[in-house]
Amino acid sequence: MTKKTTIYDIAKRLNITAATVSRALNNNAKISVATRKLVLQTAKEMNYEQNKLALALKSGKSYNVGVIVPRIDSNFFASVIRGIEEELYPKGYHVIICQTHDQQNLEIENINSLLNAQVDGVLMSISNSEIENNDSFNKLIKKHVPLIFFDRKKSISGVSSVTIDDFKGAYEATKHLIDQGYKRIAHLSNDRSLQIFKNRYLGYKQAIIDNGLEFDESLVIETMSKVAEGRKTTKIFLDMDRRPDAIFSSSDFTALGAIEEIKAHGLKIPEDISVVGFSNEPFTKFMELSITSVDQSPIEMGRIAAQVFLEEVNNSKKVKSEKHIVLTPQLIVRKSSQRLTQLV
Amino acid sequence: MTKKTTIYDIAKRLNITAATVSRALNNNAKISVATRKLVLQTAKEMNYEQNKLALALKSGKSYNVGVIVPRIDSNFFASVIRGIEEELYPKGYHVIICQTHDQQNLEIENINSLLNAQVDGVLMSISNSEIENNDSFNKLIKKHVPLIFFDRKKSISGVSSVTIDDFKGAYEATKHLIDQGYKRIAHLSNDRSLQIFKNRYLGYKQAIIDNGLEFDESLVIETMSKVAEGRKTTKIFLDMDRRPDAIFSSSDFTALGAIEEIKAHGLKIPEDISVVGFSNEPFTKFMELSITSVDQSPIEMGRIAAQVFLEEVNNSKKVKSEKHIVLTPQLIVRKSSQRLTQLV
DNA sequence: CTGTTAGCGCATTCAT
DNA sequence: ATGAATGCGCTAACAG
Numbered sequence: 001m002t003k004k005t006t007i008y009d010i011a012k013r014l015n016i017t018a019a020t021v022s023r024a025l026n027n028n029a030k031i032s033v034a035t036r037k038l039v040l041q042t043a044k045e046m047n048y049e050q051n052k053l054a055l056a057l058k059s060g061k062s063y064n065v066g067v068i069v070p071r072i073d074s075n076f077f078a079s080v081i082r083g084i085e086e087e088l089y090p091k092g093y094h095v096i097i098c099q100t101h102d103q104q105n106l107e108i109e110n111i112n113s114l115l116n117a118q119v120d121g122v123l124m125s126i127s128n129s130e131i132e133n134n135d136s137f138n139k140l141i142k143k144h145v146p147l148i149f150f151d152r153k154k155s156i157s158g159v160s161s162v163t164i165d166d167f168k169g170a171y172e173a174t175k176h177l178i179d180q181g182y183k184r185i186a187h188l189s190n191d192r193s194l195q196i197f198k199n200r201y202l203g204y205k206q207a208i209i210d211n212g213l214e215f216d217e218s219l220v221i222e223t224m225s226k227v228a229e230g231r232k233t234t235k236i237f238l239d240m241d242r243r244p245d246a247i248f249s250s251s252d253f254t255a256l257g258a259i260e261e262i263k264a265h266g267l268k269i270p271e272d273i274s275v276v277g278f279s280n281e282p283f284t285k286f287m288e289l290s291i292t293s294v295d296q297s298p299i300e301m302g303r304i305a306a307q308v309f310l311e312e313v314n315n316s317k318k319v320k321s322e323k324h325i326v327l328t329p330q331l332i333v334r335k336s337s338q339r340l341t342q343l344v
Numbered sequence: 345m346t347k348k349t350t351i352y353d354i355a356k357r358l359n360i361t362a363a364t365v366s367r368a369l370n371n372n373a374k375i376s377v378a379t380r381k382l383v384l385q386t387a388k389e390m391n392y393e394q395n396k397l398a399l400a401l402k403s404g405k406s407y408n409v410g411v412i413v414p415r416i417d418s419n420f421f422a423s424v425i426r427g428i429e430e431e432l433y434p435k436g437y438h439v440i441i442c443q444t445h446d447q448q449n450l451e452i453e454n455i456n457s458l459l460n461a462q463v464d465g466v467l468m469s470i471s472n473s474e475i476e477n478n479d480s481f482n483k484l485i486k487k488h489v490p491l492i493f494f495d496r497k498k499s500i501s502g503v504s505s506v507t508i509d510d511f512k513g514a515y516e517a518t519k520h521l522i523d524q525g526y527k528r529i530a531h532l533s534n535d536r537s538l539q540i541f542k543n544r545y546l547g548y549k550q551a552i553i554d555n556g557l558e559f560d561e562s563l564v565i566e567t568m569s570k571v572a573e574g575r576k577t578t579k580i581f582l583d584m585d586r587r588p589d590a591i592f593s594s595s596d597f598t599a600l601g602a603i604e605e606i607k608a609h610g611l612k613i614p615e616d617i618s619v620v621g622f623s624n625e626p627f628t629k630f631m632e633l634s635i636t637s638v639d640q641s642p643i644e645m646g647r648i649a650a651q652v653f654l655e656e657v658n659n660s661k662k663v664k665s666e667k668h669i670v671l672t673p674q675l676i677v678r679k680s681s682q683r684l685t686q687l688v
Numbered sequence: 689c690t691g692t693t694a695g696c697g698c699a700t701t702c703a704t
Numbered sequence: 705a706t707g708a709a710t711g712c713g714c715t716a717a718c719a720g
Contacts, residue, residue: 004487006697017707022699029700032705053406053462054697057397057712064408064440064461073422082417085443094440094461096408099429117408117438118397143348227630256630263632283627286571286600288607350713361691366715373716374689398713401696 005046013042025050056118065309066114068098068107068124070152075281076298077125080150083302084123091310093120100127111136121146121309126154128193146312150305151296152194160312160323162305166196169294169329170203173276174248176292176331178211180339182246182274186219186237188230188254200250200278219244223254230257238265245273246337252277252284255291259336274337290334297327349390357386369394400462409653410458412442412451412468414496419625420642421469424494427646428467435654437464444471455480465490465653470498472537490656494649495640496538504656504667506649510540513638513673514547517620518592520636520675522555524683526590526618530563530581532574532598544594544622563588567598574601582609589617590681596621596628599635603680618681634678641671 007021014021016035023029024039056062067084069077085095096119098110107127114122122140126133126149137156140147149161177185187204190197201220208215221236223229230253237244238261249255255277262273269275269289277284277293284291304325311323351365358365360379367373368383369392400406411428413421429439440463442454451471458466466484470477470493481500484491493505521529531548534541545564552559565580567573574597581588582605593599599621606617613619613633621628621637628635648669655667 004697007699008697018697019699019708020706022697023706026699030705035705049460051401051462051697052460053397053401054712055699057395057401057696057714058698058700060712062397071426072416073419073426075417078417078422081441082415082443085441089457092457094457096438097425097429097441099426112393113436113438116393116396118395283630286627287630288632348713351715352713362713363692363715364690366713367690370715376689379689395713398696399715401698401712402714402716404696 004051005048006051007048010039010042010046010048013046014038060118061120062118063092064094064096064117064119065121065123066096066098066110066117066119068100068110068114068122070102070125070127071099072097076151076279076296079298080125080302080305083299083304084306085302086299087303087306087310102127104128104133107133108136111140115139115143115145119145120313121148123148123150123305123309125150125152126194127152128191146309148305148308148312150301152196154195158320158322160308160325162301162308162325162327163196164296164301164327164329166199166329167203167206169278169296169331170200170248170250171207172203172329172331173278173292173294174204174207175211176333177246177248177274177276177337178207178213180246180270180274180337182339183213184216184219184242184244185213185246185248186221186244188233188247188249188251188258189220189222190225190250190254192222197250204248225251225253227253227257227260230254231261232257234258234261238262238267243273246275247273248276250278252279252281252291252293255293255336256283256287259289259291270335270337270339274339276337280332284332284334289336292334292337293332295330295332297330301327348395349392350395351392354383354386354390354392357390358382404462405464406462407436408438408440408461408463409465409467410440410442410454410461410463412444412454412458412466414446414469414471415443416441420495420623420640423642424469424646424649427643427648428650429646430643431647431650431654446471448472448477451477452480455484459483459487459489463489464657465492467492467494467649467653469494469496470538471496472535490653492649492652492656494645496540498539502664502666504652504669506645506652506669506671507540508640508645508671508673510543510673511547511550513622513640513675514544514592514594515551516547516673516675517622517636517638518548518551519555520677521590521592521618521620521681522551522557524590524614524618524681526683527557528560528563528586528588529557529590529592530565530588532577532591532593532595532602533564533566534569534594534598536566541594548592569595569597571597571601571604574598575605576601578602578605582606582611587617590619591617592620594622596623596625596635596637599637599680600627600631603633603635614679614681614683618683620681624676628676628678633680636678636681637676639674639676641674645671 007018011018011021024036100106153161192198223233280293280295284293351362355362355365368380444450497505536542567577624637624639628637
């Protein structure tokens, strides 16, 4: 009972050959209806289950895909992964999840060990783009293992990506603040060597300029996506001679830190200062003072990334081409920025 | 360049045999220092990488373990998984994550497809225990695939588990409320066919009884772990003739719903009514009115579950034995229940 | 110390 | 329509 039954076992039982069993099971080649039926039936009787490992060795496909993210315990990435799984499971694929914790070496290690595990593809959100990590990517490309970036991408020839229009998200968030009457809008930025943060910065800047406000570079400070960092940086803003009357943060976590700091200073939100975050993490909705944020439709992003992977893995014959899908973000207005609500 | 190099390639280059190469690479048997060095060096030159699939087929080990959880986009489960990965990655294992979304059929399907993928073990938190799903579990046991439960377990002979002492966590949470002077403490319960929720209920009940308060079954209502459900159920409490002055919730999400509903009724927290949750989800700390909750040390739980798996997978020879590890939860007191703070 | 042989489980030529 | 033979890449048993 402990030994698994193979196609040989069922072949022996039926006095036929393993090849025939294989054919019957895969209802591939021409085979007599009678034997197919017989094989299928006894296969069920003997609790036969295909050994995917053997199949993988034979076919070179493991039906595993690797997903690399900075971290898993953030709602955004967890939701993207959920989208990927929803799309891939029905097709028989499994998902192997790796975290980089924003460490460059782990990113490389993860790629290597996924390659080692013979994954059929890699979907990833890069951690940082300062150090050149192209060797790992080239390895994937050389081996024809489809690589798809989502959210945090890098521009590499032949590599597809699914992102959101961060520029637009930031532009609209900033425009929303301007529409609410705020004049001096600061920006809590983040590592701008990453395109997403760079684009959020640019969208913010453009909205400021397009609407006739003064763009002041000193109102842009780069920090890390942590609550405590958000507090620290916000303190700098609040201590300015001409302090800002609104903050557009590129992260919900720093937005939260900003709110804490503002309250600690005895200022009111959104009357004195307004705050807008980015990502629509669940807590932004849960807070008593709910936080306006930009939704990135992470589940959809995951599903689409998975679809792109499926296309690439199936179109092996055709000429390679890269595909860049850009989703439209959605501003979710909540209490932290709704100055005019009562007036309407 | 696209073809991967195998041990045969490097054997040919060196005019030795593949077996020798294999030995050198695994620095196993006795082998001359010279050839080993030579093999290692040319292996590096030729960019050799072991094909784990072949190894898996040969050894019967895939170095993949399956992790099954109700959902991934909850901080608790994401953190447990993180703990599992931290422990398993250094040992060369990969983690395949499956979600059940609390659906029984998905639980069964996931086990089957993990089995199909030849995983070396399954770590899981069961979704519900109403329907008997023992066939799937028996399959695992028959095939000697280690199965370890974490958090949400089922009592099955030979299966180890890592849980927290939910009874104690609930007892202390309730005791804390009693110590703060609350007299009429309600309990927002959850599906008690799951041991964790049953034990939280029992801990609550025992604390009430031990401290000379009246245990009133009508103050216990079972609901689902969602914010909206928490609100609905809390409304029932608030509409009672003798309404409770405190609520111990078996979930942070229902606790949050309770808080919303209480505020909507114009009551003050914790002065009028106090609220305590369970799980220490991040938002409980983030809220302006931070929520007292019970921490379950999820990362530690994941690490230990992984360790138990490693023990089982390595001690194949010895007699099987089950191991039950129970972690001690920790009450984190925050604003939602600290009535006496100002007095101290 | 190293070569030979064989097999893990399967799918796929080439025969028949 | 089916059988025989082969190889995917690796390790282990048995010789030498």
